[in-house]
Amino acid sequence: MNPLRPSARAAAVPPSATAALDAHAKALVAAGADVINLTSGEPAFPTVEPAARAAEQAIAEDFTRYTPAAGVPELRAAIAAHLNRHGTAYEASRVVVTAGAKQALHHAFTALLDPGDEVLVPAPYWVSYPHLIALAGGTLIPVRPAPGAGLKVTPEQVREAITDRTRVLLLNSPANPSGVVYSRYELAALAEVAVEHDLVIVSDEICEHWVFGDARFASVAALGAEIAARTVTVGGVSKTFAMTGWRIGWLAASAELASTVTALQSHTASAPSSIAQRAALGALTADLGAELERRRSALDARRLATVKAIGDVPGLRVDGDPEGAFFLLADVTGLYGKACAGRTVTSAADFAALLLAEAQVAVVPGADFAAPDHVRISYTVPPEQLDEALGRLAGFVGALS
């Protein structure tokens, strides 16, 4: 008997594969290995200056008590204004501040799902979605893009996946792990299916800032009144302002759902950190346009270099058009059957393991993203490291026989 055995619900949740790999790569670096880590889910920039200053000031003022469960009013107002730049019409009262977008998603699914409810999720999808949905009693139903369709799903594919248990359509653009960005027309067509079938839309817009080239970000709740009325918008400061460790995210929805979520949060977290809320307020209310644009251009240069380098490696293929976030998916099936150090590549997991062992470059195999023949490459590392990693990767593939 193990008195501390986990519940069946908890035992079904594996650790995050991306977090495990990131930790493994960081441990190798700490032990002195010359590993370049392309697994990271965060931009390699420092936290924006005004956020850090606001946090220091919060501490100096002893702004260190519980805040209202939904977050401090000024921050909720600043978040509503931030969202409404994209054409939505949120009032502060419909915004709940959470400990990261991840907790916002957790609250949203807990507030919306009854046991057995189904959530349609375009694949490939972010690793945490299946577990966040399952913990809330729901089931993730993947909607798979057709081969060659640029890793985007169509309204018809969503329609075909609907059953009488379907409750939510989850959208994520710019997408993790593929980096694809759905246009406002594509998003509107997908959202119309939700309107037709009376589904909720949960729109994970955490990477809204990181959009490149001709692509444009569109916020789902800005695409029409009927769509807005059924949409939960999720976002946060983590990726835009390089504040992943501060743990501030949000959701915006109807006043009723916001109250339900506030009640859930009041009993589970009380509220997010008061200091981090002030930091987020500092970021959202500062004039950061030029700085964020500099960062966006820097990341775009890394994106273009990575797309080119991967495209130039025989046997590797960039799948979809990675116009957003800071990842891309490389299809590795062209290397299946090739070998190195006595091991044959038969899966993306083999490829990633061999690449790490032989060339000291860490990438994430796609199985947990529902992309079993791909690896996810995160191109946020500084350019010198990125060039070195891409050179090693090309050399490694060239040496496979």
Ligand code: PLP
């Ligand atoms: N949604 C997606 C698609 C993500 O990639 C991440 C983080 O990796 C999150 C949500 C969670 O972000 P946060 O750091 O705000 O919890």
